[in-house]
Amino acid sequence: MRNRNVHIVSLGCPKNQVDSEVMAASLAGSGFTIVPTPDDADIILVNTCAFILPAKEESIDEILRMAELKKTGKCSRLVVTGCLPQRYGKSLAREMPEVDLFLGTGELPSIAGRLEKLMQDSPPSSRSVVGQPTFLMNAGHSRLLSTPFYSAYLKIAEGCSNWCSYCVIPAIRGKARSRQVNDILKEAERLAAGGVKEVIITAQDTTAYGRDLKGKPSLAVVLRELAGIKELRWIRLLYTYPANLTKEILETVAEENRICNYLDIPIQHVDDDILKAMHRKGGSRIIKESVAAARSIIPEVALRTSLIVGFPGETRAGFNRLLSFVRETRFDHLGVFEYSREEETPAASFPAQVTKKTKENRRRLVMEEQAMISHEINRSLVGSHQEILIEGRSDIPGYDFTGRCRRQAPDIDGITYVKGKNLTAGTIVTGAITAGEEYDLFAETSEI
Numbered sequence: 001m002r003n004r005n006v007h008i009v010s011l012g013c014p015k016n017q018v019d020s021e022v023m024a025a026s027l028a029g030s031g032f033t034i035v036p037t038p039d040d041a042d043i044i045l046v047n048t049c050a051f052i053l054p055a056k057e058e059s060i061d062e063i064l065r066m067a068e069l070k071k072t073g074k075c076s077r078l079v080v081t082g083c084l085p086q087r088y089g090k091s092l093a094r095e096m097p098e099v100d101l102f103l104g105t106g107e108l109p110s111i112a113g114r115l116e117k118l119m120q121d122s123p124p125s126s127r128s129v130v131g132q133p134t135f136l137m138n139a140g141h142s143r144l145l146s147t148p149f150y151s152a153y154l155k156i157a158e159g160c161s162n163w164c165s166y167c168v169i170p171a172i173r174g175k176a177r178s179r180q181v182n183d184i185l186k187e188a189e190r191l192a193a194g195g196v197k198e199v200i201i202t203a204q205d206t207t208a209y210g211r212d213l214k215g216k217p218s219l220a221v222v223l224r225e226l227a228g229i230k231e232l233r234w235i236r237l238l239y240t241y242p243a244n245l246t247k248e249i250l251e252t253v254a255e256e257n258r259i260c261n262y263l264d265i266p267i268q269h270v271d272d273d274i275l276k277a278m279h280r281k282g283g284s285r286i287i288k289e290s291v292a293a294a295r296s297i298i299p300e301v302a303l304r305t306s307l308i309v310g311f312p313g314e315t316r317a318g319f320n321r322l323l324s325f326v327r328e329t330r331f332d333h334l335g336v337f338e339y340s341r342e343e344e345t346p347a348a349s350f351p352a353q354v355t356k357k358t359k360e361n362r363r364r365l366v367m368e369e370q371a372m373i374s375h376e377i378n379r380s381l382v383g384s385h386q387e388i389l390i391e392g393r394s395d396i397p398g399y400d401f402t403g404r405c406r407r408q409a410p411d412i413d414g415i416t417y418v419k420g421k422n423l424t425a426g427t428i429v430t431g432a433i434t435a436g437e438e439y440d441l442f443a444e445t446s447e448i
């Protein structure tokens with residue numbers, strides 16, 4: 001059928017990536033063809049992110065880049081979905097006439113019908129359709145995976161009710177709403193039957209799972225159920241909230257071999273005054289206790305965290321407390337964001353906003369500290385044996401393959417270069433770590 005090629009640009013977090021995959025499957029199921037490059041597309045769909053300034057800038061740059069293609073290329077329609085229209089809907093429509101349709105995060109299920117209408121010559125009645133962010137996917141929503149065949153994100157809930165004072169996500173994605181346990185299981189079984197070996201559990205706050213459901217099934221219940229799927233080899237947990245990280249969850253991670261000894265615990269800061277101003281539940285004591293509990297209950301657990309520097313009111317002393325905590329705690333992986341002053345959030349009107357220069361300087365200091373720590377930890381792994389999920393070829397002499405260990409999540413942690421023969425993507429081998437660099441590891445395996 002004529003002019004029904006769609007190219008999807010997916011920006012932002014894994015939750016948004018899952019949305020793009022659901023939209024791709026819905027469109028493909030309605031007679032559209034998903035094409036890998038924008039040059040072959042009649043319709044370009046940009047699924048945006050808008051939680052902080054750099055993400056908004058990236059989204060707008062990408063939309064404008066695609067709009068150029070509309071002027072010169074095959075593309076006749078440009079559609080923008082996701083968090084940017086959800087946050088700025090009507091004003092965007094005014095400012096970006098080159099975009100044919102803006103759809104909020106709640107419009108996802110109607111994407112095929114809306115594109116169908118758009119391809120009819122009559123322009124849509126409204127170029128911006130933004131309703132309440134109430135959509136929650138379920139196993140009935142198939143997905144066209146954009147991750148490699150052996151790995152997939154598994155979104156167990158949508159939205160967030162934590163209302164951190166700097167964060168727009170509760171306003172963009174709505175209140176926290178969990179999928180039913182058996183619905184998550186059904187999707188995970190389908191993914192596993194399709195060849196997925198690694199599922200990566202994601203939500204805004206995975207540890208808030210089930211609070212809104214009858215009987216309040218906890219995240220530990222979901223983990224145990226997933227660990228029962230024999231075809232799955234690795235189950236990885238992201239976005240745990242320190243104050244919600246229960247002993248039950250930690251023990252489940254420790255006891256179930258399929259669950260990677262890996263935890264992502266975004267703490268954001270460790271200074272009690274800043275944590276209070278951030279409206280983060282639980283102060284530095286809870287954070288230190290949850291890190292200590294994770295390390296005592298889960299053997300050799302790899303810990304990842306995310307920090308915000310330059311939050312309003314962050315003094316040099318407060319920042320130094322954070323830097324010492326990073327030095328003492330020695331996280332395996334760590335990401336740092338400069339505080340982004342987001343209008344409509346309480347923190348945007350807090351006094352003592354920190355200068356851009358100071359934010360940049362503090363981010364650099366934390367990243368320099370972490371680079372040394374990460375290098376030392378990687379070197380300390382030399383001689384150990386690790387399971388490695390082979391991902392592809394490498395151009396590093398002597399190390400023909402790339403992969404990831406259980407301690408490495410995709411896209412955010414380093415990778416492992418592997419010396420071996422006839423290894424294929426999607427297989428899991430055991431290898432001996434031979435070297436450790438700042439972020440990457442090197443390994444050797446005799447397995448094929």
Ligand code: SF4
Nearest residue numbers: 160162163164167169
């Ligand atoms: S936990 Fe806080 S930072 Fe994370 S999505 Fe929810 S409100 Fe935002």
